[in-house]
Amino acid sequence: MTQPQRMSAPTLPTYSPRGLALLRDPLLNKGTGFTEQERDALGLRGFLPAGVMSMQAQAERILVNLRSLPSDLEKYVALNALHDRNEALFFRVVCDNIDEIQPLIYTPTVGLACQKYGLIFQRPRGLFISANDRGRIAEILANWPYRAKLIVVTDGERILGLGDLGANGMGIPVGKLSLYSACAGIHPEECLPVMLDVGTNNEELLNDAYYIGLRQKRITGAAYDAFVDEFMTAARAAFPGVLIQFEDFANHAAFKLLHKYRDDACVFNDDIQGTAAVALAGLFSALRINGGKLRDQTVLFLGAGEAATGIADLVVSAMMAEGLSEAEALRRNWLTDSRGLVIKGRENLHGHKLRYAHEQAPIGDFLTAIKTLKPTAIIGVAAVGGAFTPEVLQTMAELNERPIVFALSNPTSKAECSAEAAYRYTKGRALFACGSPYDPVRLDGKTFVPRQGNNSYIFPGVGLGAIATGARLVTDEMFMAAAHTLANCVTGADLEQGSLYPALPRIREVSALIGAAVAGVAYQNGLAAGPAPNDLLGFVESKMYDARY
Ligand SMILES: NC(=O)C1=CN([C@@H]2O[C@H](COP(=O)(O)OP(=O)(O)OC[C@H]3O[C@@H](n4cnc5c(N)ncnc54)[C@H](OP(=O)(O)O)[C@@H]3O)[C@@H](O)[C@H]2O)C=CC1
Ligand SMILES: CC(=O)C(=O)O
Numbered sequence: 172m173t174q175p176q177r178m179s180a181p182t183l184p185t186y187s188p189r190g191l192a193l194l195r196d197p198l199l200n201k202g203t204g205f206t207e208q209e210r211d212a213l214g215l216r217g218f219l220p221a222g223v224m225s226m227q228a229q230a231e232r233i234l235v236n237l238r239s240l241p242s243d244l245e246k247y248v249a250l251n252a253l254h255d256r257n258e259a260l261f262f263r264v265v266c267d268n269i270d271e272i273q274p275l276i277y278t279p280t281v282g283l284a285c286q287k288y289g290l291i292f293q294r295p296r297g298l299f300i301s302a303n304d305r306g307r308i309a310e311i312l313a314n315w316p317y318r319a320k321l322i323v324v325t326d327g328e329r330i331l332g333l334g335d336l337g338a339n340g341m342g343i344p345v346g347k348l349s350l351y352s353a354c355a356g357i358h359p360e361e362c363l364p365v366m367l368d369v370g371t372n373n374e375e376l377l378n379d380a381y382y383i384g385l386r387q388k389r390i391t392g393a394a395y396d397a398f399v400d401e402f403m404t405a406a407r408a409a410f411p412g413v414l415i416q417f418e419d420f421a422n423h424a425a426f427k428l429l430h431k432y433r434d435d436a437c438v439f440n441d442d443i444q445g446t447a448a449v450a451l452a453g454l455f456s457a458l459r460i461n462g463g464k465l466r467d468q469t470v471l472f473l474g475a476g477e478a479a480t481g482i483a484d485l486v487v488s489a490m491m492a493e494g495l496s497e498a499e500a501l502r503r504n505w506l507t508d509s510r511g512l513v514i515k516g517r518e519n520l521h522g523h524k525l526r527y528a529h530e531q532a533p534i535g536d537f538l539t540a541i542k543t544l545k546p547t548a549i550i551g552v553a554a555v556g557g558a559f560t561p562e563v564l565q566t567m568a569e570l571n572e573r574p575i576v577f578a579l580s581n582p583t584s585k586a587e588c589s590a591e592a593a594y595r596y597t598k599g600r601a602l603f604a605c606g607s608p609y610d611p612v613r614l615d616g617k618t619f620v621p622r623q624g625n626n627s628y629i630f631p632g633v634g635l636g637a638i639a640t641g642a643r644l645v646t647d648e649m650f651m652a653a654a655h656t657l658a659n660c661v662t663g664a665d666l667e668q669g670s671l672y673p674a675l676p677r678i679r680e681v682s683a684l685i686g687a688a689v690a691g692v693a694y695q696n697g698l699a700a701g702p703a704p705n706d707l708l709g710f711v712e713s714k715m716y717d718a719r720y
């Protein structure tokens with residue numbers, strides 16, 4: 172028997188706690204799963220009841236308890252408590268019940284959890300770095316006892332479609348990193364969630380007695396840029412080669428940060444790039460059903476922000492790969508924002524929209540845009556719940572034999588339409604994907620199984636490939652490879668039931684394949700740290716953490 176040890180940074184002493192300290196270390200604790208031999212060797216006698224349970228029995232007990240809880244928020248809290256007690260058991264439960272658990276630790280429940288974060292707050296997880304810590308960020312990162320290989324960082328300004336949730340947004344990096352470990356086997360010890368608490372402009376939170384963050388308005392401008400820059404410099408120095416994922420920043424910061432760091436550091440923006448890959452994969456699946464070619468599609472977006480322009484940019488690249496010129500491809504993608512259709516000559520258009528500002532008379536509403544532009548696909552990423560009205564859906568079905576309808580906004584309350592509405596108002600002809608999960612829909616004797624067009628299919632595998640190879644940069648080519656790989660995982664049986672993505676229980680296999688594809692791009696483009704192994708898939712699989720005692 173070997174004593175459980177943390178994989179500490181080489182500079183830190185190896186830490187092998189015993190007794191109570193061991194039971195209170197979530198990365199090493201097995202609770203009632205410690206064997207008789209371990210109980211003797213590790214000073215655990217007396218701290219545990221006599222019964223020794225298998226991991227499987229422990230997991231079953233967790234599920235029995237979980238299923239008896241009356242609300243999803245309580246289930247979230249219970250799962251969080253397990254995460255804080257026994258990480259291996261937490262990840263075992265997540266991995267073996269991913270269809271049931273993912274919606275509880277990720278969208279939609281994580282949205283509600285962030286809204287109530289102050290109220291349900293128990294143990295801190297990750298690092299909270301506030302604007303008051305300016306000048307001391309390196310010191311704070313040095314407090315972290317593990318060697319981080321992956322950071323998910325947010326400043327909480329655009330949490331899902333729920334807006335500015337300030338420091339309460341920490342639930343998002345925590346949830347994303349849980350999926351990294353569960354879905355792609357990134358070791359939990361290598362994952363670091365970070366909240367850059369620069370304040371909040373959410374008055375409700377500023378007046379909330381239980382708000383956990385800095386009670387001040389957001390810092391902006393040069394002070395904000397310098398603060399984030401201090402974090403980026405300190406993080407890269409503390410954890411050389413670390414992959415940093417920007418998550419749920421408001422779009423004015425998201426585009427700026429991505430452009431500032433992407434050519435120099437191992438970073439990506441999940442909302443822009445990860446979302447792009449999952450949406451493109453969904454389009455490829457839809458086209459397998461309706462027999463179309465991507466180059467012939469006209470895509471109309473509801474939204475013109477991070478997700479919309481990220482997706483549109485990757486779709487344009489994919490259309491160009493099918494032979495269109497850039498101008499032709501751009502012209503097949505249209506954006507609408509809070510002021511209507513994005514068109515040439517409109518005043519004060521932000522930089523990320525300019526590529527899609529085509530010659531066209533102004534159009535104020537989405538339905539008129541559909542009737543005018545006759546899209547084959549509509550993609551909702553504006554966080555306007557219910558915006559795909561019955562009339563929108565019926566019009567899409569009049570224009571197209573198999574209309575592509577993606578309602579990608581999160582959480583469920585912000586979805587542009589429900590799965591039920593998508594199928595009902597198109598008479599079962601919609602090729603549908605949703606950002607948050609929906610149950611299967613039974614209509615006219617047929618069962619439709621909608622799956623999530625959510626970047627959670629993409630970022631775990633991309634991160635795995637980037638970390639396994641020690642990639643210097645994360646490139647758009649990697650996201651293109653991820654999109655193709657994900658699309659190739661979709662089976663005929665999936666398509667038969669209207670599923671544009673593979674079943675979630677296959678996610679570790681899917682992530683490994685995406686990881687291998689991303690690794691391939693890293694090696695081909697000289698971005699990897701070492702020589703390419705012969706067997707890329709075997710190589711990335713060998714790096715995957717499996718939650719077992
Ligand atoms: N499924 C997935 O994997 C992902 C889903 N999302 C979801 O997408 C949504 C948007 O995220 P993101 O793109 O990052 O956010 P942004 O804030 O970057 O973009 C939102 C866009 O919606 C536009 N908008 C707002 N109101 C309307 C309206 N009434 N009609 C048309 N457009 C409108 C905004 O217009 P304006 O530019 O004028 O302000 C803006 O362009 C969120 O709900 C998020 O959860 C995001 C990432 C991944
Ligand atoms: C899924 C995701 O990243 C979002 O909704 O922001």
Ligand SMILES: [Mg+2]
Binds near residue numbers: 441
């Ligand atoms: Mg996000």
